[in-house]
Amino acid sequence: MAIEGGADTIQFRQKDGSTRELVESAQAVQVVCAEHGVSLVVNDRADLALAVGAAGAHFGQDDLPIAVGRRILPPKMIIGASARTEEKILEAISVGADYIGFGPIYQTSSKPDAELPKGLEALRRMSEIAQCPIIAIGGITAETAYEVIRSGAHGIAVISAVCAHADPVAATRHLWGEIQRAENRKFTYPYCCGKLVMDRIVEDEMLVAQFQAGRLDAFDDLMKRYKGQIYAYLLRSVKNYEDAEELTIEVFFKIKEITEVLGIAEGTVKIHLHRAIAFNKMSIERINVIDGLVDKVSIDNENLRIIEAKESQKEILQRLLELYQYDLSIVTDDDVDQFGLYGYSYLDYYWVEEKRYPYLFLFRESLAGFALVNKANWLPENDGAHPMAEFFVLKKYRRQGLGTVAAQYVINRFPGKWESRILRENQSAIQFWRQVINNLTSGRFVERIPDPHLWRGPVFSFMNGTVKSSFPKEFAE
């Protein structure tokens, strides 16, 4: 009935019964699913999933470890993982989970050992972090499906909303309608895990074939798909967003090298990935050692100078903006033009229009970064706010407190409303601004994900003036 109502993935979840009975029941469900072209995912049991030829298996924290599932199940099988913290989510993805089941979102009576409800805010955070499909579960109804999808879930899994309904077909249709109503953004992934993972595997194979036939861009497309998994693995290892991003690029190059030497055959994409990551273990260790050292160095405020850039310094900013955009291109996916430049169209306005403020940061008189403050706020409720349009610290000066001091200083020059928006893929910047704004406002700020056609990522709104900058004014010009 759920299939008739539009469900495109069914999970077989049965806690009681002998293995023989479970195989029989799962087999019967698989027959129905196969007849209707719907994916079946078996909960808890890899053997059962294999036995009935299911499309996938779902494992919780006390079930078969995802890495073991990945090893013993065919590469084409979908593996879902229940994970409820950032650490567990990254762990599951990095060892090969295709999607994450996150819950319970609301109170549920269908799972006696369910944790306390996590709510929509946690769902929003986790779907930002995960870079893979998140399937929300727990107490979801037709009344809440819309807000759940809008909070970042790529799909929902329900029991009572369908099974305890007098009309399961109508109930599923209603849920499906709500999911579609919420879907007014461009999903990175379609919102039903079964179909989406199968599509991905088929497309992987096509890309591999195209790459073998000499289409280099097919390799790039292939790597885009695995970025999330590589990134999650590396983030767990180096525990720093920026380093993880850098290492992800290194790993891409390594995969290309391996592929050139070994070729790439059907079903081996993930194996190549793991090989490349293994090659990069040394880089991870190097970064961890450097991190240990860097953490001990802290920025010396007395050597930091922040100046409002004059028009004669526009070219300096222009060059720094190129570095900034290069740095960001990993999240914006921007390309340089035929002259090898990204270009920044709005720079001239900073010396022409009112309420635009360009700043340069100097550390021991060497250029260390910049900030551009303008007047174009993004969210309607932030009318008149100061937005931090661009903010950049050169790599050498990062993670030593310079960015924090500079950001505080610039913000404190303008009392009143502020807005700061960051692309959802730019996790290191999200972390940075969350911390800076939290410190500045003693936690009194709003972080929200607006409608995606307004902005793709979190927007921070806050009032400045609660805490004064620690930066001594006399060092500024």
Ligand SMILES: Cc1ncc(COP(=O)(O)OP(=O)(O)O)c(N)n1
């Ligand atoms: C899609 C989805 N998400 C989460 C779960 C819960 O799995 P688990 O934590 O293993 O708990 P049980 O379902 O086994 O009680 C799920 N089944 N599906």
Ligand SMILES: Cc1nc(C(=O)O)sc1CCOP(=O)(O)O
């Ligand atoms: C099976 C299950 N897992 C959960 C989790 O939090 O991981 S909540 C849950 C029960 C979902 O049923 P209902 O839609 O009736 O609330």
